[in-house]
Structures are given as structure tokens and as C-alpha cells.
Amino acid sequence: MSYDVELIRADFPILERRVGEYPLAYLDSANTSQKPQVVIDAMVDHYERHNANVARAMHVLGAEASAAYEAGREKVAAFIGADRADEVVFTKNASEALNLAAHSLGQGLKPGDEVVITVMEHHSNIVPWQLLCARTGATLRWFDITDDGRLDLAKAAAENLINANTRIVSVGWVSNVLGTVNPIAQIAAQAHAVGAVMVVDGAQAVPQLTTKVAESGADLVAFTGHKMVGPTGIGGLWGRHDLLTELPPFLGGGEMIEIVRMTGSTFAPPPYRFEAGTPPIAEAVGLGVAADYLAELGMADVAAHERAITAYALETMQQLDGLAVLGTTEVGPEGRGGAISFTLATRDGLDIHPHDVMTFLDSRGVAVRGGHHCARPLHERLGITASTRASFYLYTLEREIDQLVEALAYTRDFFGRAA
Amino acid sequence: MSVEAMYQEIILDHYREKHHSGLREPYGAQVTHVNPTCGDEVLLRVQLDGDVVADVSYEAVGCSISQASTSVMSDLVIGRSVADALALHEEFTEMMHSRGELEPDEDTLEDGIAFIGVAKFPARVKCALLGWSAFKDAAAQALATKES
Numbered sequence: 001m002s003y004d005v006e007l008i009r010a011d012f013p014i015l016e017r018r019v020g021e022y023p024l025a026y027l028d029s030a031n032t033s034q035k036p037q038v039v040i041d042a043m044v045d046h047y048e049r050h051n052a053n054v055a056r057a058m059h060v061l062g063a064e065a066s067a068a069y070e071a072g073r074e075k076v077a078a079f080i081g082a083d084r085a086d087e088v089v090f091t092k093n094a095s096e097a098l099n100l101a102a103h104s105l106g107q108g109l110k111p112g113d114e115v116v117i118t119v120m121e122h123h124s125n126i127v128p129w130q131l132l133c134a135r136t137g138a139t140l141r142w143f144d145i146t147d148d149g150r151l152d153l154a155k156a157a158a159e160n161l162i163n164a165n166t167r168i169v170s171v172g173w174v175s176n177v178l179g180t181v182n183p184i185a186q187i188a189a190q191a192h193a194v195g196a197v198m199v200v201d202g203a204q205a206v207p208q209l210t211t212k213v214a215e216s217g218a219d220l221v222a223f224t225g226h227k228m229v230g231p232t233g234i235g236g237l238w239g240r241h242d243l244l245t246e247l248p249p250f251l252g253g254g255e256m257i258e259i260v261r262m263t264g265s266t267f268a269p270p271p272y273r274f275e276a277g278t279p280p281i282a283e284a285v286g287l288g289v290a291a292d293y294l295a296e297l298g299m300a301d302v303a304a305h306e307r308a309i310t311a312y313a314l315e316t317m318q319q320l321d322g323l324a325v326l327g328t329t330e331v332g333p334e335g336r337g338g339a340i341s342f343t344l345a346t347r348d349g350l351d352i353h354p355h356d357v358m359t360f361l362d363s364r365g366v367a368v369r370g371g372h373h374c375a376r377p378l379h380e381r382l383g384i385t386a387s388t389r390a391s392f393y394l395y396t397l398e399r400e401i402d403q404l405v406e407a408l409a410y411t412r413d414f415f416g417r418a419a
Numbered sequence: 420m421s422v423e424a425m426y427q428e429i430i431l432d433h434y435r436e437k438h439h440s441g442l443r444e445p446y447g448a449q450v451t452h453v454n455p456t457c458g459d460e461v462l463l464r465v466q467l468d469g470d471v472v473a474d475v476s477y478e479a480v481g482c483s484i485s486q487a488s489t490s491v492m493s494d495l496v497i498g499r500s501v502a503d504a505l506a507l508h509e510e511f512t513e514m515m516h517s518r519g520e521l522e523p524d525e526d527t528l529e530d531g532i533a534f535i536g537v538a539k540f541p542a543r544v545k546c547a548l549l550g551w552s553a554f555k556d557a558a559a560q561a562l563a564t565k566e567s
Contacts, residue, residue: 350434350435353482353486355457355459355481355482355543356426359425359540359543362422363421370457371456379458385458385481386457386458414426415426415431415483417431
């Protein structure tokens with residue numbers, strides 16, 4: 001069956017909403033995606049019929065809830081291409097997964113050690129490493145970008161960025177601002193060549209690309225549920241089993257232990273070692289169904305739709321005078337994800353601030369994001385303070401892009417009227 | 420209330436040409452205020468001459484509402500006594516928290532009344548208050564420095 005966007009949209013009740021007199025054009029999926037009815041129903045059904053705590057409740061409901069929680073893990077593991085289900089640790093979100101990685105990987109770091117990130121990272125893949133370096137005395141270094149928004153690999157090589165002192169390299173797979181798809185396997189090979197661990201922030205990649213974590217070259221991959229048609233409150237950290245087994249715990253509490261004595265404790269094997277306290281159970285059920293939903297659509301088709309809709313958006317948006325796209329405008333198989341950030345100016349050159357753009361688009365039914373998109377250093381690097389971002393997903397229609405472009409033209413002309 | 424009505428001509432004029440913009444010497448106190456969610460930032464200086472606001476200078480980035488509001492604020496407070504300027508801060512803040520239901524006094528707030536429409540958009544109220552809050556903070560610090 002061919003990929004039918006209208007048919008897919010029927011699975012997402014919220015997409016029928018109107019905003020005032022306009023149909024909703026939800027172009028903020030890189031922020032959070034909408035949820036299909038099957039995910040919503042699965043969570044309601046869990047609460048209505050199977051709710052109990054996991055692992056520790058020994059009754060029928062407890063067994064059902066535990067089985068449902070672990071089934072969610074298996075579905076997610078299969079979806080991201082993990083070799084084993086126990087390589088998937090459930091967390092609250094991708095941020096927590098990256099904090100887990102920074103804490104557990106970073107415990108032995110000392111002055112002289114280096115951690116490498118990139119200037120295009122989301123704050124979630126910057127701040128945990130800054131905190132780690134502040135705790136341990138290690139040095140934080142980063143990849144710069146080229147003018148078209150790609151990692152500057154040549155400059156990194158010239159600076160000997162990844163070297164014998166490098167202990168951890170952490171890179172975003174797909175930029176949440178520029179849409180750039182980064183060469184994870186290539187950087188992982190460089191990291192491994194010097195004995196460093198490769199961490200990948202997959203928050204924007206897992207929802208959009210066919211993901212095979214086991215073949216990606218990464219040692220740890222963080223992702224989140226709510227950007228892949230799943231619920232909020234759950235994300236995950238995939239890790240190679242042998243690495244997870246070596247890592248010390250992050251958060252302490254219930255269910256992550258083996259034996260607790262007042263003089264000290266021993267810890268459960270992964271993934272439980274990293275899942276202290278009652279986990280997001282209904283969310284794991286919902287995320288499992290979300291993974292199945294995506295798998296049924298077919299991630300190759302989802303990715304192809306993303307490329308097609310992004311190409312259409314780039315073409316129509318760039319016809320607007322005064323609009324400048326940040327980063328690459330090339331859509332190849334590995335070229336670009338479905339987030340387009342841009343600046344907008346009036347015909348006489350007045351920059352219209354993204355918050356003003358956002359307010360105007362919102363009044364015409366178009367939901368986008370304005371600001372630094374949790375990537376302030378990237379904006380600083382680009383010499384701007386903020387941008388407006390339109391981001392697309394498996395349910396995005398060309399007519400929503402048209403609605404966006406019309407609203408942008410209107411906004412530009414409104415701000416230009418005083419000229 | 421439409422967004423078109425919120426973005427009054429006065430606001431766009433001040434956004435195009437920010438009054439008293441740029442950092443100047445001398446100054447009694449300097450503060451940085453930000454709206455972390457949207458990235459609006461203002462670095463603002465206040466210079467007092469006795470109990471009169473001799474100068475307000477600033478460097479700011481942000482949306483038209485925050486920029487225009489800072490510009491209008493500087494027009495209003497420069498040359499006034501600190502007490503009068505802080506009373507204006509009170510009056511402006513009260514208007515912004517009125518959900519647009521207050522009848523603003525043009526005799527005192529002058530161009531500031533253009534922001535009454537913004538008061539109907541709760542998400543943007545903090546944009547309009549950024550420069551004013553920075554002024555209040557800097558004025559208090561400048562006073563404290565003088566007295567110590």
C-alpha cells in the first residue's frame with residue numbers, strides 16, 4: 001500500500017482541530033509529535049484494566065503490568081534495532097538519558113581527560129557534559145560547523161580534536177535546529193580509535209530515520225518517546241550490553257538494587273540498575289504501541305515522506321523574499337531532517353523577531369516554534385539570537401506548508417507597512 | 420482581540436527606532452535581565468543625578484514588544500525623579516496585569532498605553548515588562564550605591 005497521508009491523519013484526532021477560523025497546521029513536531037488514537041487507547045486501557053506497580057507486586061494485576069512494561073521494552077528495542085531488550089533503559093526523556101550517560105560514564109574522569117561535543121547540540125547534550133567537566137576537572141571541547149551547517153570535520157582534524165586524551169564523544173544524530181544529519185559512524189570510528197566512548201543524542205533521529213543502533217557505531221544512544229508519536233514522560237538510553245554491565249548506577253532507589261545493607265548496597269544488572277523507583281509504566285505501554293505504529297507504517301516510508309515534505313517546504317519557503325534558511329538546503333538521503341529554521345525580514349530589511357513571527361502565525365492557525373530551540377550556542381555561532389522553526393512529521397501535508405508560507409508573507413508585509 | 424490590533428503603530432515605530440539605545444557612561448548601576456524561555460536579553464544602565472534619573476542606556480535583543488517597551492520606558496523615566504519613575508513602573512505593570520481591562524492614563528503613560536493590547540496575550544506580558552523590571556532593579560542598585 002502506498003503512503004497515504006490523509007489516511008494516516010485520520011489516526012490523529014488532534015489534527016482535526018481548528019484554531020479560531022483557521023484549520024490547525026501543526027508544524028512543531030520536532031518539539032513534540034502528536035499521538036495516534038491507538039497510543040491514547042492503549043494507555044487508557046492499561047489504567048482501566050491492568051494498572052499495578054511493576055516487579056514488586058505479586059498479584060495478577062502486578063504480573064500483567066510487569067509483562068506490559070517489559071513488552072513495551074521489547075517493542076522499543078526491536079524498533080531501534082537493538083540486539084537485546086535489556087539494552088534499553090527507560091528514562092523520563094532524552095535529557096535524563098544523557099544525564100545518566102554523563103554521570104555513569106564520567107565517574108572516573110580526571111583533569112587532563114577530554115569530552116568532545118559539537119556546537120550544534122541541544123542544551124541537553126551540552127549542560128550534562130559541562131556539569132561533568134566541572135565535577136571532575138576534565139576539559140570540554142567541541143566540533144565547530146561549516147557555513148552550510150555541517151560539522152567542520154576538517155577543522156576538527158586540524159585541531160586534533162579527538163585525540164589520546166578523549167574519553168567521551170557525544171554528538172547529536174540529527175540537529176533539532178538545522179536538520180543536519182551528522183556522520184555518526186565516521187565520528188564513532190574516530191572515537192573508538194582513541195579508546196573513547198561514543199554517545200549519540202538520537203532525539204530527532206529515531207522518530208524520522210530507520211534506526212539500527214547496533215550497527216550505528218554508537219555505544220550509547222539517547223532518545224525520547226514523545227517525539228515518536230508516543231507519550232511524554234518516557235524516553236530511553238540504549239547501550240551496548242557489555243558497556244551497560246560495566247557502568248555504575250546513576251539514580252539510587254527502589255528496584256535498582258540487588259541487596260541493600262546499611263553498610264552498602266549491590267546493584268541489579270542492567271537495565272534495572274538504571275531504573276530507580278516506579279518507572280513510567282503506562283507510558284512504556286504507550287511507547288511500545290507507538291513503536292509498533294511506526295513500524296507498521298514503515299520507517300523507510302516515513303523517512304521518504306519526511307524528505308519529500310521537507311524538499312517541498314524548502315522550495316516554497318525560499319521563494320519568499322526576506323526569508324533565510326539556516327544551514328543546509330540540500331535534501332539527500334542523508335542530507336537533512338525535517339526541521340527548517342529560518343529568519344524573516346521585511347522588504348526594507350527590518351528583522352522580524354521570531355516571537356513576533358510565531359504570534360502572527362499562531363493567529364492564523366500555524367503552530368511553529370520561535371526562540372533558540374534549546375540551542376543557544378548554535379545561534380550565537382550563527383551570529384543571531386533566535387530563529388523561527390517549522391518542523392514536519394509523518395502526518396504533514398503540503399497544504400499546511402502552503403498555509404505557513406501564506407502566513408509568513410502576511411507577517412512580513414504587516415511589519416513592513418510602517419516603512 | 421486580533422494580533423494586528425496588539426501590534427500598534429507606536430510599537431512598530433519604537434521597534435524600528437529604539438530611543439536611548441546603546442550603552443553610555445557614566446552609570447551608577449548596570450543589570451542584565453533575560454526571559455530564559457524566549458531568549459530576550461537586556462543589559463541596562465542607570466545614572467542618577469541626586470534623585471533624578473539622569474540617563475538610561477541599554478543594549479537589548481528580543482521581540483518587538485520587549486524592544487519597543489524598553490524604548491518607551493526610557494523616554495518616560497529619563498529626567499524624572501526616581502520616585503516618579505518607580506510610580507510609572509507600578510502603573511505600567513498594573514496595566515500589563517489587567518488582562519487589557521484597565522483604562523490606561525495617556526497623560527502619565529504616554530506611548531506606554533499602546534501596550535494595553537499586549538496585556539490580553541498572557542504569554543507576551545513578560546516581554547513588555549522586561550525593560551521595566553531591569554530599570555527598577557538598576558535604579559534600586561544605583562540608589563543603594565549612592566547611599567552606601
